[in-house]
Amino acid sequence: MPMADDKQRLDSLQSWLASTHGTVLKTAMEIPEPAGTSPEWKAILDNFGVEPLSDQERAETVRNGTMARGAPLVEIQRVLGLLASNGTAALEKVDWSSDDPAVSRQWDRLRTTLINLVNDSMAAYKAKVLVKRSMFAMAKASMNNPEYQPKQQGSMAVLLLCSNCGGPRLTDGKFECDYCGTHFKD
Numbered sequence: 001m002p003m004a005d006d007k008q009r010l011d012s013l014q015s016w017l018a019s020t021h022g023t024v025l026k027t028a029m030e031i032p033e034p035a036g037t038s039p040e041w042k043a044i045l046d047n048f049g050v051e052p053l054s055d056q057e058r059a060e061t062v063r064n065g066t067m068a069r070g071a072p073l074v075e076i077q078r079v080l081g082l083l084a085s086n087g088t089a090a091l092e093k094v095d096w097s098s099d100d101p102a103v104s105r106q107w108d109r110l111r112t113t114l115i116n117l118v119n120d121s122m123a124a125y126k127a128k129v130l131v132k133r134s135m136f137a138m139a140k141a142s143m144n145n146p147e148y149q150p151k152q153q154g155s156m157a158v159l160l161l162c163s164n165c166g167g168p169r170l171t172d173g174k175f176e177c178d179y180c181g182t183h184f185k186d
């Protein structure tokens with residue numbers, strides 16, 4: 001039954017991609033220090049064979065003051081690039097010219113997600129970890145007025161994951177999971 005095999009391979013590829021993608025982004029974002037790291041993030045870099053930044057490069061990134069938190073952009077970009085290329089290579093081994101239109105649709109959706117994976121994820125990541133202009137304004141306001149209480153920034157690094165497959169929600173305007181199509185619950 002080659003058709004059932006392809007469906008199975010597609011399903012397991014999809015669930016691996018979704019959960020890995022979600023975990024990569026969440027782990028990188030949850031690092032509280034700018035250009036920082038964590039044991040969980042080190043394990044991901046190790047898994048993908050990505051060399052971490054040197055302490056000197058890390059210190060330079062901190063000094064230029066563009067990051068508020070999270071793993072360095074270069075590190076996550078390399079991990080996402082490898083995830084997308086490994087995923088694409090695996091997807092191309094699955095026969096999509098199946099008679100089952102649901103399988104073809106699933107193949108197409110996965111292909112589109114993979115094509116956009118690096119760009120969409122980097123945009124989402126930057127929105128969560130880079131210093132915002134409004135934060136400069138807040139810092140200035142608090143310097144001029146010691147009583148000034150900056151607004152809580154805690155929600156900044158929260159990433160919503162699909163309750164079904166663990167895929168990340170990359171933009172607030174998205175209502176369905178890119179991987180499995182499940183509706184996101186706010």
Ligand SMILES: [Zn+2]
Pocket residue numbers: 018162163164165166167177178179180181182
């Ligand atoms: Zn999902």
